Amino acid sequence: MAGTSSGMAPRVAVLMGGLSAEREVSLSSGRECAAALRVAGFQVIEVDCGPDLPARLAEIKPDVAFNALHGRWGEDGCVQGLLEWLRIPYTHSGVLASSLAMDKARAKEVYAAAGLPTVTSRLACREEVEAHHVLPPPYVVKPNNEGSSVGVYIVREGANAPRLAATMPEVVMVETYAPGRELTTAVMGDRALCVTDIITSGWYDYDAKYTTGGSRHVIPADLPQEITEACLDYALRAHRALGCRGVSRTDFRWDETRGLAGLILLETNTQPGMTPTSLAPEQAGHCGISFPELCRWMVEDASCNR
Template sequence: MKVAVLYGGVSAEREVSLSSGKGIIEALQKRGHEVVGIDFNPAHLDEIMKLDVDMVYIGLHGRFGEDGKVQALLDMLNIPYVGSGVQGSALAMDKAKAKLFFARDGARVAQQQVLFKHSYDSKQTEITLPFPIVVKPNQEGSTIGITFAHNQDELRDGIDQAFELDETVLLEEFINGKEVTVAVMGNRGKEKALPVVEIVPKNKYYDYEAKYGAGMSEHIVPARLSNEQTAYVQKYAVLAHQALGCDIYSRVDFLVPEDGSDPVILEVNTLPGMTPTSLYPDAAREIGLSYDEMIEELVKLSLNKYK
């Protein structure tokens, strides 16, 4: 097939997307496809409007890629693409709203408080969560803009920093535990959870450096969880994927508390990283799919929904 790969983009996750795009392009070429690579920029939509391809693989991360906007454009142009549509993409990108769907299905979510730039006042707004508090932009990925506040000064600085990236800021209770993630794959109604991946960062927290720096985190597959914990995160990963209306693939992040209580679902990533150090390829490898085979499988699954 002739496949266009959209990568790069203009979000804070551009560098990650450049790496993902390179891997996706090489994998598709090795599988015999004719590939057109496009470093996507919303100011140059004519590149997309003129596309004459069989399929688009979206290798973007963050805004103008993972939030449903590109998907809406491709829908209007009647161009098939890999992955989730407009609704699933937009809902998953909005962490605060997505958590309402997770809780509705019975998953445990972290206590949260949502702040809006238009109404937030550092002197008047009451923060109801106890320290430490996790501060994050509501619609950024790759841990960009996330800080951990242990006192009022750190909280104020973290909120200000997060507001530089987003109009909405999410405050969450800090939960001490191990980070795990569950890859989900399949057409609607046939989604399966892949083996759970445990993330052991070299840094104190699983931050941007730990996520993308070579050797800065260890991925253990399958994760060192009890059978009950494994079943829990796999079950709620699929339910979260379905509740948001996601399609083909996603990666769902959890925290497993040290106290043995139920795992906490954090977010759904509809366009998970596909870099050499990314988690989704690790999970696929555990079920016997090489990186190239995984990319090909996602293309095939996506073709099914357009039949």
């Protein structure tokens, strides 16, 4: 993180909101991070990001940008490129890692090259997906470049090919359904924190993630030691293979009937939810790192050089 010449506390612009389908989630993350950063002693300016963002940043002249954006434009390398151009250090991953992780097909190629376990998947046009089964059911259909389980369809055995909403893109990701428990591991710098078991009454969709009572988190997850160690290892390897920095979170499904062979890496989130009760901050808290301390560490880790 760049220092300040005046000796005053660094000015941190918290970037939130934006134009993606995850706008409301981002606003929640941003407000919570802004409050925590004030507790940590920073000067904080909250920025609801729109097309005037370059002008706003030029006016604010922050020492650091805390990127609390989620979804497209904020999480896919776009705003990271802008911040690189303006030479403003920013939190989370850089341009390439952000772009790779957001593109599910490209991320799977990186995982495969790193020897990480994933399910069979392919890109397909929506016309093909709606006409017939492009993979044997059960399978999942989702946008290739969205997060927070936005636009996810599960096609069960015996079901017809899905009819996709008009908001779905023309090309989508289709992947074999991975049964089992929903697990997740956050990485902070060069350290995998722990494993959380996410308990829901069904699919861990957008509502389960963000509606009060939609899910329950068991931390640390009650798992065989072999599975815990594998989650920690795979999450750190995924973080490094993608070139992430700061905090990331990698999600898994585990079919316990198959042991280690049933552990599948789903995806890596380079900008996980950042409220005090979100999964990554919750894991940090379990490891003795308070939410303001986590936010401070992220500001101190900020960079526009990698």
